[in-house]
Structure formats: structure tokens, C-alpha cells
Amino acid sequence: MITIENLRKSYGKLQVLKDLNVSFGPGKVVSVIGPNGAGKTTMGKCILGMVLPDGGDIKLDGQSVLGKHAYRSQIGYMPQIGRYPENMKIRQVIEMIRDIRKDAKEVDEELIGLYNLKSMYDKRMGALSGGTKQKVSAALAFMFNPRILILDEPTAGLDPIAAEILKSKILKEKKRGKLILITSHIMSEIEEVADEVMCLMDGQLKFHETIAGIKAQANEERLGRAIAKIMEED
Numbered sequence: 001m002i003t004i005e006n007l008r009k010s011y012g013k014l015q016v017l018k019d020l021n022v023s024f025g026p027g028k029v030v031s032v033i034g035p036n037g038a039g040k041t042t043m044g045k046c047i048l049g050m051v052l053p054d055g056g057d058i059k060l061d062g063q064s065v066l067g068k069h070a071y072r073s074q075i076g077y078m079p080q081i082g083r084y085p086e087n088m089k090i091r092q093v094i095e096m097i098r099d100i101r102k103d104a105k106e107v108d109e110e111l112i113g114l115y116n117l118k119s120m121y122d123k124r125m126g127a128l129s130g131g132t133k134q135k136v137s138a139a140l141a142f143m144f145n146p147r148i149l150i151l152d153e154p155t156a157g158l159d160p161i162a163a164e165i166l167k168s169k170i171l172k173e174k175k176r177g178k179l180i181l182i183t184s185h186i187m188s189e190i191e192e193v194a195d196e197v198m199c200l201m202d203g204q205l206k207f208h209e210t211i212a213g214i215k216a217q218a219n220e221e222r223l224g225r226a227i228a229k230i231m232e233e234d
């Protein structure tokens, strides 16, 4: 589904992605982990076309996406921190995005319902709590039934019930054959939802393995310990 080949990206002198190679298939939840600043968000933004790589390629179903736009409608994105016009009401933000995506065949309002967002439709974005803003971001990411979802620390700031709702949604959409990339630092969450873990270290792929494979490789039952063991290996 997505293939990343020799991807390079620098910000000034800082080399963030250094010849990154990795591929992801459909019907999988892949947890993207790695130390702060390892390049996880940058990789996601390169896939989304929000950051232009300096070299290498990103292919969707074998076709390069670089310099193209239309493919983006197949990807839902939930940013780490959603930024919205402060004065717009939730209703207006949702209507605006629906208007931009008039072409979408299917509109999925499940999260709007589960998060009871309609009861807050007239609140302004600038007046929302961080968690409520996250709920709006989650609802928008899933809204147009994209084949691919890129979720950047999606449960950070969500209360436990809202986080459970999101995790169930992730698993439901995975069963429908979607590819879901999730950046997370929470081991219990990774173990609950992910099939595979991709670890970025210093802009390169440290490993990309199934959860069972990681535990077997490290000879550790606890995922957190297994990952720490592999990350410490040279």
C-alpha cells in the first residue's frame, strides 16, 4: 500500500530522515515509535505531502505521490495538536471541511455521535478544552472514510472513555482493510491496538516487527521491556 524508499529530509543542517526505507500493507495498525525528535511526525507529514522530502520516494500502490495532490483524499490525518480558526464554531469547521470534500462518497459521522459533538456545535474552537479539540480532530480524520489514517499521538489529552472510543474505532476501521499509522509513546495502547511496531531512531529504521516478533526477538513478555532491549542494541 505505502512504500517509502530512501527518504531523506533535513531542516537546515539537521538531518531528520536519513535514507528511510519501510513499507506498510492494508488491514494493519502500525505503531510508529521512537525517541522525541526521531522524525516520526516528519515521516507522517512527508506521506501527507505537508513536508517535501529532499530525496527518495513515497509510493502509494506502486505510484509515486511526490508532487501530486489527488491521493491526499485517501488519507485521514489527526495532528498532534489541531489548529483551527479560533472564532469558528465546531459546526462551521465541520461544514467547511464537508464542503471542501463534497466529492466524498461516504460520510462517516460515527465519532461525531459517540463524542456527542452536536451538543457542542455552537461552541467556538478557541473556547474548547484540549480534549474536545482532539475529539473534533478525530471525527474529521475518520469522516471521509479514507483508506489510510495517520494519527499523531491521538489519545494524548483524551479522557479514558474518549480514548476507548477512539481505540475501538481504530480496530473497527482496521477490520475494514484500512492502514492506520499511529504515533504513540504509550506501551499499553500500542499493545492493545497495533499489529506491528515501526521504530525510528535517529532518522533511520531501527526495526519494523509484529508485536509477537518483538517479544520473541527480545525474549521478553512485556512489550515495553522488549522494545527497550531492542532499542538499546547496536
Ligand SMILES: Nc1ncnc2c1ncn2[C@@H]1O[C@H](COP(=O)(O)OP(=O)(O)OP(=O)(O)O)[C@@H](O)[C@H]1O
Residues within 6 Å of the ligand: 011, 014, 016, 034, 035, 036, 037, 038, 039, 040, 041, 042, 043
Ligand atoms: N519545520 C521545522 N523546522 C525545523 N526543524 C524541524 C521542523 N519540524 C521538525 N523539526 C525538527 O526535526 C526533528 C524531528 O521532529 P519530529 O517532529 O519529526 O520528531 P518526532 O519523532 O515526531 O518527535 P516527538 O516524539 O517529540 O513528537 C526535531 O529535532 C524537530 O525539532
